[in-house]
Amino acid sequence: MHDVNWTALIIFVALFAFITWLGFAAAHWRKGDLDQLHEWGLGGRRFGTVITWFLVGGDLYTAYTFIAVPALAFGAGAIAFFAVPYTIVIYPILFLVFPRLWYVCHKHQYITPADFVRGRFGNRWLALAVTVTGIVATMPYIALQLVGLQVVIGGLGIAGNGYLGDLPLVIAFVILAAFTYSSGLRAPASIAIVKDILIYITAFAAVIVIPIELGGFAKIFAAVPEQKVLLASPGPNTTGAYGSYATLALGSALALFLYPHSMTGILSASSGHAIRRNAAMLPGYSLMLGLLALLGFFAIAASVAGLPEYAAGFKQFGNNFAVPALLLHFFPSWFVGIAFAAIGIGALVPAAIMSIASANLYTRNIHREFINRNPTDRQEAQMAKWVSLIVKFGALVFTIFLPTQYAIWLQLLGGIWIIQTLPAVMLGAYTRWFNDWALVAGWAAGIVVGTVMAVAANFAPTYPVTIAGFGFPGYTALYTVILNVLVAVVLTPALNALSVGSGAADETAPADYEPPIRAVAHQVTQPAAPYPQRAAE
Amino acid sequence: MNGNRARRTGWSWWYLLFMIQFVAVLWPPFYNRVEPSLGGMPFFYWYQLLWVIIGAIFTAIVYFATDKRTEAVGPGLNS
Numbered sequence: 349m350h351d352v353n354w355t356a357l358i359i360f361v362a363l364f365a366f367i368t369w370l371g372f373a374a375a376h377w378r379k380g381d382l383d384q385l386h387e388w389g390l391g392g393r394r395f396g397t398v399i400t401w402f403l404v405g406g407d408l409y410t411a412y413t414f415i416a417v418p419a420l421a422f423g424a425g426a427i428a429f430f431a432v433p434y435t436i437v438i439y440p441i442l443f444l445v446f447p448r449l450w451y452v453c454h455k456h457q458y459i460t461p462a463d464f465v466r467g468r469f470g471n472r473w474l475a476l477a478v479t480v481t482g483i484v485a486t487m488p489y490i491a492l493q494l495v496g497l498q499v500v501i502g503g504l505g506i507a508g509n510g511y512l513g514d515l516p517l518v519i520a521f522v523i524l525a526a527f528t529y530s531s532g533l534r535a536p537a538s539i540a541i542v543k544d545i546l547i548y549i550t551a552f553a554a555v556i557v558i559p560i561e562l563g564g565f566a567k568i569f570a571a572v573p574e575q576k577v578l579l580a581s582p583g584p585n586t587t588g589a590y591g592s593y594a595t596l597a598l599g600s601a602l603a604l605f606l607y608p609h610s611m612t613g614i615l616s617a618s619s620g621h622a623i624r625r626n627a628a629m630l631p632g633y634s635l636m637l638g639l640l641a642l643l644g645f646f647a648i649a650a651s652v653a654g655l656p657e658y659a660a661g662f663k664q665f666g667n668n669f670a671v672p673a674l675l676l677h678f679f680p681s682w683f684v685g686i687a688f689a690a691i692g693i694g695a696l697v698p699a700a701i702m703s704i705a706s707a708n709l710y711t712r713n714i715h716r717e718f719i720n721r722n723p724t725d726r727q728e729a730q731m732a733k734w735v736s737l738i739v740k741f742g743a744l745v746f747t748i749f750l751p752t753q754y755a756i757w758l759q760l761l762g763g764i765w766i767i768q769t770l771p772a773v774m775l776g777a778y779t780r781w782f783n784d785w786a787l788v789a790g791w792a793a794g795i796v797v798g799t800v801m802a803v804a805a806n807f808a809p810t811y812p813v814t815i816a817g818f819g820f821p822g823y824t825a826l827y828t829v830i831l832n833v834l835v836a837v838v839l840t841p842a843l844n845a846l847s848v849g850s851g852a853a854d855e856t857a858p859a860d861y862e863p864p865i866r867a868v869a870h871q872v873t874q875p876a877a878p879y880p881q882r883a884a885e
Numbered sequence: 886m887n888g889n890r891a892r893r894t895g896w897s898w899w900y901l902l903f904m905i906q907f908v909a910v911l912w913p914p915f916y917n918r919v920e921p922s923l924g925g926m927p928f929f930y931w932y933q934l935l936w937v938i939i940g941a942i943f944t945a946i947v948y949f950a951t952d953k954r955t956e957a958v959g960p961g962l963n964s
Contacts, residue, residue, distance in 0.1 A: 433910035440903035566925025
């Protein structure tokens with residue numbers, strides 16, 4: 349770690365300089381008035397199918413994913429592959445639910461999921477619950493992106509003493525903060541194109557070159573300890589690892605699109621059709637993620653953890669150093685520069701979108717709802733820009749001063765928390781049957797029980813639920829959202845009978861969730877139609 | 886005319902393709918085995934990677950199948 353890899357570093361810095369320029373230049377791309385929140389925070393809802401593909405791909409498949417999934421395969425084996433079924437089942441959900449949300453948000457100018465909940469259920473406290481959950485769940489996620497960045501910077505051989513060692517991270521973050529502030533969502537959208545191309549190059553080079561060097565997949569898997577190759581068969585009276593695997597995949601999938609940054613990426617699409625098309629096109633990233641997960645096994649087969657030159661890296665970053673070590677071991681320095689830049693830029697794209705999403709939430713659903721009810725467009729956009737800075741600064745402080753383990757724990761809790769907004773947001777896209785206070789009660793039950801279960805399980809993602817002597821170990825988030833829905837279903841008729849509830853009218857109409865008839869043909873041929881585009885009604 | 890809207894997001898039998906995907910990848914007993922391996926890669930891995938591709942194809946099929954319904958409902962809009 350004490351030797352700086354100069355060739356790799358120069359290429360890494362050059363690529364970062366390029367995306368910095370691109371991030372600032374993006375302000376002029378499909379130019380809009382950045383003093384309006386939907387222009388700054390949603391790119392004017394103008395991204396067609398292809399840009400949406402890059403943006404949502406860059407948003408969901410984060411740098412941390414590319415580091416952590418192979419690291420989990422390296423450390424724990426087959427269970428890490430749950431990321432593959434997880435990314436398979438997200439797309440039917442995207443296809444079915446999100447075009448409806450897109451149409452209703454477009455029609456009513458909603459910018460955040462909480463805007464939608466506020467309009468649908470008329471309860472500002474329910475909307476506040478969705479808002480706070482979104483912001484709190486996103487913060488550790490941003491911090492984890494920084495961890496991904498830290499790992500590749502460490503891999504370049506840059507290590508300083510004390511806080512000086514964090515200087516590169518601080519620089520990268522200042523750059524990120526500056527272009528997000530000036531260009532809004534256009535910055536990560538344009539940078540995502542560069543990042544995704546670099547990541548694809550890296551991934552395909554790695555899964556082609558490394559297996560050849562290692563003598564083929566048969567040899568690689570022969571080197572992996574037998575208990576890591578497959579899931580452990582469940583013992584008697586338990587669903588064992590099978591239950592954990594399936595519930596992790598399904599629960600993570602349900603949680604993913606509830607994160608505010610996913611919603612931001614999706615709402616910036618120019619049409620519901622762009623979203624449906626992307627449900628068929630985004631699996632391209634899933635395939636890459638699955639192939640990248642295999643890098644964990646390559647790292648086992650290449651025994652990189654035992655090589656003295658990587659000992660310091662593994663000591664500092666643990667299994668997260670498996671991918672950087674593998675790339676350093678097999679590729680020339682110039683390619684390492686490209687690969688590390690891909691991962692590093694891959695951290696900035698989601699971090700930018702996450703901070704924008706949090707800023708939109710604060711501005712719309714806390715500031716506007718509770719502090720200043722009638723901001724001008726300019727005030728609103730300015731507020732969001734400032735909040736995006738504060739959010740990023742918070743994540744930076746978190747990453748530098750607190751152990752990485754805290755961010756990982758909080759991110760785990762974040763998954764359990766964010767999924768509790770499912771009844772209001774996803775089911776809310778289909779029905780207003782639920783009583784608004786019943787939804788609040790379900791949310792609270794899910795948050796409290798989920799947090800207690802996670803702590804009781806020592807921050808393992810799965811909890812060993814036992815019913816009548818039969819064990820169902822599974823993902824805490826999935827179990828607690830089931831509890832959440834049950835509470836909401838039971839309390840809805842009860843509270844309605846007691847006349848508890850906001851009684852506010854639903855400001856959305858069933859037709860708002862559908863494409864306006866005349867706009868359908870129009871949007872198919874012109875995905876980049878200018879906003880605001882109101883269909884003839 | 887308003888009948889057109891309701892038909893857009895009603896149930897479609899094509900959505901059953903999504904159910905097939907869910908069952909195929911969320912039931913580990915189907916695929917938690919080494920053989921038959923493909924090019925040295927255990928079944929567990931290539932089966933799931935293959936389903937990424939099948940899933941994408943299924944989604945594309947559903948997209949085109951349900952999209953055509955809209956066009957059938959509103960003829961002449963493209964002209």
